[in-house]
Amino acid sequence: MAASGDVKSINELRIFESIDDLATDLAEYIAQLSEVSVRERGFFTIALTGGSLISLMGKLSEAPYNKTVDWTKWYVFWADERAVAKNHVDSNYKLTKDGFLSKVSVLNSHIYSINENLTVEEAAREYEFMIRQLVKVRTIDVSESNDCPKFDLILLELGSDGHVASLFPHHISLQHKEDWVTYITDSPEPPPERITFTLPVINSASNIVMLGVGDEKAMVVKQVIDNLTNGLDVSLPAKMVSPSEGKLVWFLDKPSASFLNAKESKQDEI
Incomplete structure (x- = not known):
């Protein structure tokens, strides 16, 4: 395990020598959270995005x-x-179904797509x-601080512009506080x-898992990590991710972490 960071907003920073090492540790991490949640609550509620995240979850569909x-x-x-339609190439549902869900035994009735x-x-x-x-019947837990749904795990992938999920820099959706789910019609990415x-x-x-992979993410990783370390402005959506009652773990490969200072990278490296 990587050493826990001493920064309040970052619970843990994990940096991996290879993508395969990252995927192996990510699978083990998710499996452990699943085991704990099922034991304590009887359920495991997980929210996904798209991108390379799905392929990196692939080891969960393998032994053991x-x-x-x-x-x-x-x-x-x-x-x-x-x-978009569920069979559209841009659908996160299709990506997840083809790359992961079709290979494991999650019940169809437990898969909630739009x-x-x-x-x-x-x-x-x-x-x-x-x-x-689902919150009413406590399949999804509830936050004690704001009555929001408290998912057991949300997996996010850091965009090269600092966006997470479909929350983009300077977008009005970042200001939405009452809604749980919102929509946009003007994504800067198609x-x-x-x-x-x-x-x-x-x-x-x-x-929360925050995934950063590839050298094109190196600058924004530095911007986000430096912000969380130094308390600078929080204009990037990824800088606004700070679980109120939970834990944030960064999963980075060497290229995405290449702009972090040597001391920080060394102490948390796997």
């Missing part, structure tokens, strides 16, 4: 996890999704209503229409 993880207790959600037949605004409202129903968890929901999670 394909047999040892209690997949029937998993409830799967998306922290953001594109307003309604592709609605407008993006209607889809966001319906997704939030569905989450509220496709333009998306739904996304709001910051209060993300920050209410019991555990």
Whole structure:
């Protein structure tokens, strides 16, 4: 395990020599959280995004996890999704289904995707209503501080512009405090229409993984880590990720961490 950082906003920083090492540790980390959540609550609620995250979760579908993880207790959600058909190449659901869910035994009735037949605004409202129903029966836990849903794990991938989920820099969606799920119609990256968890929901999670992979992420990793270390401005969405009652763990490969200072990288390296 990497050493825990002494910065309040970063609970743990893990830097890996290779992508394979990162994927191996990520699988073990998720499996351990799943085991604890199932033992303590009877469920494991996990919210995903897209991108390279899904391929990095691939080791969970291999031995020993394909047999040892209690997949029937998993409830799967998306922290953001594109307003496209489920079989569209841009769909996070399709990416996750093809790359991960089709290889494990999560119950279809426990997989919660957006309604592709609605407008993006209607889809966001319906997704939030569905989450509220699951909070009522405590399938999804609830935050004591703000009554937001408290997912057992939210997995995020850091964008090269500092965005997370579909929360982009300087976008009005960053100001949404009352909604659990919101929508945008002007994403700076295609496709333009998306739904996304709001910051209060993300920050209410019991555990958050922030993934950074590749040298194109090195500058923004430095900007975000330096901010959390030095308390500078928080204009980047990734800088606003700071769980109120949970734990944030960064998973970085060597290229994405290459601009961090040597002392910081060395003390937390795996």
